[in-house]
Amino acid sequence: MKRAGFTSVWLPVALLLPQLSIIAIFFYWPAGWAVQSSFYLQDPFGFGSTFVGFENYTDLTANSEYMRIAWFTVVFTVLVTFFSLSIALLLAVKADKVIRGAKSYRTLLMWVYAVAPPVAGFMGIMLFHQHTGPMTDFFKALGWDYKILVDYNSTATAFIIVSVWKQIPVNFIFFLSGLQSIPRAVREAAMIDNRSGVRRFWDITFPLLAPTGFFLLIINITYALFDTFGIIDTLVKGEPGNNPMTLVYKVYMDGFRGNDLGGSSAQSVILMVLVLVLTVFQFRLIERRIHYS
Amino acid sequence: MAQVTLNGVGKTYPNGFEAVKPSSFDIADGEFVVLVGPSGCGKSTLLRMVAGLEDITAGSLNIGDREVNDVDPADRDVAMVFQNYALYPHMTVRKNIGYGLKNRGTSAAEIEAKVQDAAKMLDLSALLDRKPSQLSGGQRQRVAMGRAVVRDPALFLFDEPLSNLDAKLRNQMRIEIKALQRRLGVTSIYVTHDQVEAMTMADRIIVLNGGEIEQIGTPAEIYHNPASKFVASFMGAPPMNLIDAQLENGEIRMNGSTVLTAPSDQAYAGPVTMGIRPEDVVIDEAGSTPFTIEIVEELGAHRLLHGRLAGHAFTVHVGKESLANAGEVRLQIKPDAIRLFQPETGKAI
Numbered sequence: 341m342k343r344a345g346f347t348s349v350w351l352p353v354a355l356l357l358p359q360l361s362i363i364a365i366f367f368y369w370p371a372g373w374a375v376q377s378s379f380y381l382q383d384p385f386g387f388g389s390t391f392v393g394f395e396n397y398t399d400l401t402a403n404s405e406y407m408r409i410a411w412f413t414v415v416f417t418v419l420v421t422f423f424s425l426s427i428a429l430l431l432a433v434k435a436d437k438v439i440r441g442a443k444s445y446r447t448l449l450m451w452v453y454a455v456a457p458p459v460a461g462f463m464g465i466m467l468f469h470q471h472t473g474p475m476t477d478f479f480k481a482l483g484w485d486y487k488i489l490v491d492y493n494s495t496a497t498a499f500i501i502v503s504v505w506k507q508i509p510v511n512f513i514f515f516l517s518g519l520q521s522i523p524r525a526v527r528e529a530a531m532i533d534n535r536s537g538v539r540r541f542w543d544i545t546f547p548l549l550a551p552t553g554f555f556l557l558i559i560n561i562t563y564a565l566f567d568t569f570g571i572i573d574t575l576v577k578g579e580p581g582n583n584p585m586t587l588v589y590k591v592y593m594d595g596f597r598g599n600d601l602g603g604s605s606a607q608s609v610i611l612m613v614l615v616l617v618l619t620v621f622q623f624r625l626i627e628r629r630i631h632y633s
Numbered sequence: 634m635a636q637v638t639l640n641g642v643g644k645t646y647p648n649g650f651e652a653v654k655p656s657s658f659d660i661a662d663g664e665f666v667v668l669v670g671p672s673g674c675g676k677s678t679l680l681r682m683v684a685g686l687e688d689i690t691a692g693s694l695n696i697g698d699r700e701v702n703d704v705d706p707a708d709r710d711v712a713m714v715f716q717n718y719a720l721y722p723h724m725t726v727r728k729n730i731g732y733g734l735k736n737r738g739t740s741a742a743e744i745e746a747k748v749q750d751a752a753k754m755l756d757l758s759a760l761l762d763r764k765p766s767q768l769s770g771g772q773r774q775r776v777a778m779g780r781a782v783v784r785d786p787a788l789f790l791f792d793e794p795l796s797n798l799d800a801k802l803r804n805q806m807r808i809e810i811k812a813l814q815r816r817l818g819v820t821s822i823y824v825t826h827d828q829v830e831a832m833t834m835a836d837r838i839i840v841l842n843g844g845e846i847e848q849i850g851t852p853a854e855i856y857h858n859p860a861s862k863f864v865a866s867f868m869g870a871p872p873m874n875l876i877d878a879q880l881e882n883g884e885i886r887m888n889g890s891t892v893l894t895a896p897s898d899q900a901y902a903g904p905v906t907m908g909i910r911p912e913d914v915v916i917d918e919a920g921s922t923p924f925t926i927e928i929v930e931e932l933g934a935h936r937l938l939h940g941r942l943a944g945h946a947f948t949v950h951v952g953k954e955s956l957a958n959a960g961e962v963r964l965q966i967k968p969d970a971i972r973l974f975q976p977e978t979g980k981a982i
């Protein structure tokens with residue numbers, strides 16, 4: 341095949357420029373600014389800043405509230421990731437049995453994708469409402485004095501359930517298409533080799549889904565860490581008080597509510613490093629995925 | 634090892650399509666039966682019903698002396714080789730071959746010994762630690778065979794196992810599979826759309842068309858006495874020449890003028906389709922039938938002469954020493970080379 345090429349260097353540069361400038365303006369510039377300001381102590385009223393070195397970072401590790409939020413974020417991320425992946429996998433396996441080959445069903449199930457995040461958060465508010473929420477009634481029926489926004493664990497539970505619920509469709513679609521891409525003959529060969537459907541799942545289906553699973557794991561961790569911001573903000577109505585929050589929400593609270601730009605920037609930088617690590621990890625995994633085909 | 638009995642076995646898919654009409658036949662212990670027919674005729678459906686991968690919607694199926702209609706595929710004691718090999722992509726060759734044994738409670742040491750045996754038999758010993766993606770098509774095919782052989786099942790099922798291989802490898806594997814089956818003596822059902830595979834491998838051939846059995850017989854029976862026009866044209870390359878004609882008083886007339894002597898004692902009179910195998914005619918100056926050669930197909934060991942006989946397309950198969958020029962010749966057609974079929978139903982008379 342003949343490779344197409346550019347005769348001049350200026351055309352490709354011109355074509356790349358819009359994309360590059362968007363990345364520069366909306367990512368590198370603020371990121372660089374965050375790194376810089378994480379080394380300064382900003383005057384809350386904007387009258388100036390003092391260079392403090394790593395003090396903003398060392399302050400964080402000494403800050404028991406920050407460590408508590410970090411711990412909550414870890415627990416929250418693990419639970420959201422675990423439940424949204426496992427429930428989605430269970431649903432996908434069940435759906436796959438029914439709709440093998442029937443493409444129209446698959447299209448119908450995709451529609452769930454289209455629920456907007458704020459709508460999800462708003463539905464959470466209704467479901468967990470202190471007086472009228474059916475979930476509140478349900479927990480009360482189980483003997484739990486459920487009080488969202490008043491009781492720490494109640495609020496945390498609502499965060500987790502709404503976040504899981506919002507993420508399940510995405511995982512479901514990926515798992516379902518992963519399942520459907522396993523050749524029919526491979527499953528059938530397994531049916532002749534192994535009587536037990538459960539064992540076949542763990543021996544054949546699950547390993548073949550593993551590349552999809554690894555990919556979703558990263559996506560879900562990123563989601564739980566960052567994209568649940570909207571859900572948390574909607575649920576606590578912008579006033580977390582003594583309620584749990586995640587690290588990203590803490591960045592927002594300290595920076596924009598507490599006007600501690602230096603500390604908030606230091607927190608952002610920590611999160612950026614985390615994303616970087618996840619991204620590298622994911623690229624490694626994608627390389628591994630190709631190995632299977 | 635076991636005999637297989639199908640008693641009115643049929644399949645109607647949930648969408649109402651009857652892919653296999655109720656069919657009955659027996660397969661003897663150790664027999665190699667080939668199901669052959671054009672694409673979509675229901676071969677795979679029938680095989681998959683035997684394997685238990687497809688529900689049987691009519692009739693009953695026995696493997697050995699056990700009715701297996703409602704028996705799980707894993708409990709039927711069958712092994713299947715699939716068209717795309719259906720190897721487990723994440724397992725090594727060793728694990729692929731041993732997986733079925735592992736689930737049948739075989740001890741690890743015994744599995745290893747059996748896998749080694751199978752690998753030796755199929756020339757896979759050096760490849761046991763590879764993944765399927767690191768194998769060639771022919772090697773994957775062998776692994777699929779190994780997976781079947783290692784279990785020592787009552788019945789082998791093959792669904793077009795060679796159709797993804799190139800022609801040379803296909804011929805080689807055809808012979809190897811047949812030899813392996815002979816050696817192991819395992820009853821086998823082999824599905825193919827390739828009539829050469831059917832002819833060369835089968836103890837008995839079952840010709841399927843449109844979900845119905847057209848004919849069951851040994852390769853020689855099928856070839857020389859096709860039960861229908863369909864079988865006559867499907868089996869054999871080049872196929873049997875089929876010419877519409879009139880049968881009267883023991884004579885066959887084509888286009889009113891050309892006349893052949895009918896096979897002995899025909900009571901039937903009226904329109905017929907006459908079938909003649911290309912190799913059952915000889916070019917002979919003294920022959921009674923004129924033939925116009927239009928194209929000569931040179932095949933080395935022999936030649937195919939394509940031309941016209943009484944205005945109908947006709948092919949003659951001759952040896953390499955025979956003449957090979959376009960033009961007019963005369964043919965000698967013996968009465969016992971002629972098969973007669975009913976033009977409408979296509980059945981042999």
Ligand SMILES: Nc1ncnc2c1ncn2[C@@H]1O[C@H](COP(=O)(O)OP(=O)(O)O)[C@@H](O)[C@H]1O
Nearest residue numbers: 646648650652671672673674675676677678679
């Ligand atoms: N699940 C199904 N539902 C409906 N029709 C089917 C199904 N599977 C196969 N068929 C139809 O049954 C016929 C026989 O299929 P198959 O047994 O696969 O043919 P072959 O193996 O001889 O090519 C085909 O016409 C095919 O379209």
Ligand SMILES: [Mg+2]
Nearest residue numbers: 676677678793
């Ligand atoms: Mg088929």
